[in-house]
Structures are given as C-alpha cells and as structure tokens.
Amino acid sequence: MSRCGFIPPFVLENLAKANVEEARISAWDSNQTTAKRSAREINVYSLVQAAAKNPLRYVYDCQNKGQQRVKLVRKEGDPATGDQDVNLVYDFAGVTRDFYKNTLKRNSIDDNGLDLILNVHYGVKYMNAYWDGDEMTFGDGDGKIFTAFDKSLDVVAHELTHGVTQYTANLVYKGQSGALNEHFSDVIGSAIQQYYDKVTAEKADWLIGNEIMGPTLYGEALRSMKAPGTAYDNDLLGKDPQPDHMKDYYNGSSDNYGVHINSGIPNKAFYLVSMDIGTDKAALIWYEALKKLIPTADFNFAVKKIADSARDLTNKKQVPQGSTQSVRAAFKEVGLPTK
C-alpha cells in the first residue's frame, strides 16, 4: 500500500517548506506500523525528502523473527544503544551515505535523500544479507561459519549499492546484467572499505566478506577482486567458482545464472584499473557508467559505457590522462569486449 493520501497535500507542502527533521521523524513514527513503503511509488516521504535533502537512518531489531521492522531501536541522531550490531550497521550506513554524498555527489539511494532502512537480527542463525527493493536486511549468522553480516562495512555498502543500482541502471538480476548488478555492489563496497581504512589499491586486500567469517572459516573470504577464484577452498563452501576471464565464463543456471560467479570477470578489471589510477578515481568512472546503463546491459555494453565515462571524466579533468586506455587494457586482460 502506498502512503500517498494519508496526509493531506497542504500538510505535506508545509512540512516540505518547514524542512523540519523532527516533523519528518514523527511523521515516520506515526506510520511505521502501516504497510512498508514501496520504492516504486511516489509517497509522502519522497516529497518531504525532496525539500529536506538529508537521508535519515532507521535501524530495526527483527528480534530473530523472519519479519522486517519488528522494533525501531535507533533512528538518526539517537545515541548508541547497547547492541553492537545496531551501532555497527548505523555507523556503516552513515559512512556509505557520506561516501556517496562527498565522493560521488549522490544524495542517498535515489539521489533524492531517501531514508535508509536497516534491519538487524533477522531470522534465526540467518546467514545472509539482502536488498528487497526498499530496505536492507542482515542476519546474525550462526557464529561458527559466519558472524553477523552487519559487522562488515563492505557488506553494508554492497547492499546499499543494490538500492543505488535499482534507482539508476536497474540491472535485471539474472545472467550478465545480474552479474553487473553484483559487480557494481562489490566495486562500491570495496571503494568505501578502502576509503574508510585509508588504504591505497596497492595496500588493500581486495577481499569481500572476509570480516564476517566465523571461527570455522576464519582466514577465508567470499570473493577476491584481485584474484577471482581464490577466495575460498574448503569442505563447507567448496571452491570459489569465480572466473577471472571470459574463457572461463560460467554458463549454468545456478545463482540466477551466475550473478555472484561471473561478477569475478569485471571485478578483476576494476582491480586492474584501480591499481593504475587509484580506487577512488576508478570508482568515479564506474559510478558514472552505472548511470548510463540500461536494465538488460551485458558485459560488452558495460565495457563501452565504462570507457565512455573514462573519456568524459578525463575531459573534465576529474580522472588522470590515460584512464580510458587503462580501462580498455584492463578489460582486454579479462577477455572483454567479446567479438
């Protein structure tokens, strides 16, 4: 159900004019028990946000139920709680929001100040995190194989970036467009992790998910952007199936036709470009390209748009001379574009 119509238009207008955050929070609170907001519909909040331009964080404790938004436990500006997962996800969502704003000049997920809804303690021993079209949800893991998924900045940034992709290229989550969807989340996740850790491309580990490994898998990771296919090899997970070249492209139907598998190919190219011009500049090129893609984009189309973005940004002197050639060389090394 849309929240359109709950509040008369003149009240909305006044709220927007007043630009008062308390009013927004209270409006939100009074409605939080109603049906959750659909990202596909214009609602009262996006109208108010258009004026306020400041995305607020709302952290919900799912209390280990398989249900989102069970209890609001921390909202924007509230002091830290006694729950480490709540505080971490609040902080990491803040770091991600600030990176988008300061480095990529994007105002939240929709570039219009959309609030960030974060659910923690979802389900029982739930070993996952996901984006459902409106909000982010994180499980606790079982404490042995995986810890809580909110304990890692790159996981939070990855999930939030699925939201950004939805509001930009809206890449179909299947096959090559789905692998690109995963790729952009890994790209921004890594860029934000390096920005936060203040490390260069040379010093970074380029691993995804290594922070959420429990004692059983300690030392392993979920993906490696530097060397796809080497992140893990154990009895529990099997062997990392990510290819680092088109010649090893996965053609099976598993995982929505390999969205988390074939993302290894463009991931490697991003790593190579970052080593050349720096991760922050590479991320800027990729982000500009994301805004030019279409929902059914394939790898070849993405390579073209990433090279186009490198040219545009070189022209604007926002990335170094030679960035376009670096992009082409990196993709050539992973077998792209295909003929």
Added chain:
Amino acid sequence: MRIDFEREGGYAPLQLEYHADTDVLPVETRDKLLDLVKRSKVMEIQQSDLERSSQSFPDAFTYKLSITEGGKSKSLSFNDITVPASLHPLLELFQELALEQRLKK
C-alpha cells in the same frame, strides 16, 4: 514422507540441500520435522499465493521445497521476500540438518 529441499543464491555462496525419507530418520529428527511440516501448514500453501515469486531480489536466497506424502505431493519455490512466515521454523531446521550432513561427509 519424502523431503527435497534446496537453497541457493545469497550474499555468501553457501548453497544447501537436504533430501530425506522421514521413515529412516532418527526418531527425534523425524518427530521434529513432521511436527514443523504440520505446524507450517506447508501442504496447504499454493504456489500462486506466493506473490512476486517470479521476481529476483539482490542477494536473497531462493528456495525449492518438495514434500511427498501418501500420494499427495507439494512443490513450492520462493525466496526470502516471498516466503510465507509459517515456513521460517522449517527452513531453519533444514539449514541445520543440511549443514550437519555436510560436515559429517
């Protein structure tokens, strides 16, 4: 009762499957499983009730569940967004049993 369960997708690549004939399970596991099947009312759920089931959501798990009992058969596919709330305890048990089986091998 014949059970076939598969889970794939997700942020972490831990794909799970669990296949069992409840007749040959240890009594404790069998009773727990049969109780949860009953309480979840899974045999009454219609695939058509699982809204938006054709859409894929980033990093959500996708599930396939088949249960055959006395000539009656139920096959459902769903994901973390479309999963009926009543199935959560059953899915948690499948995760536990699938991991137990894998670690034994």
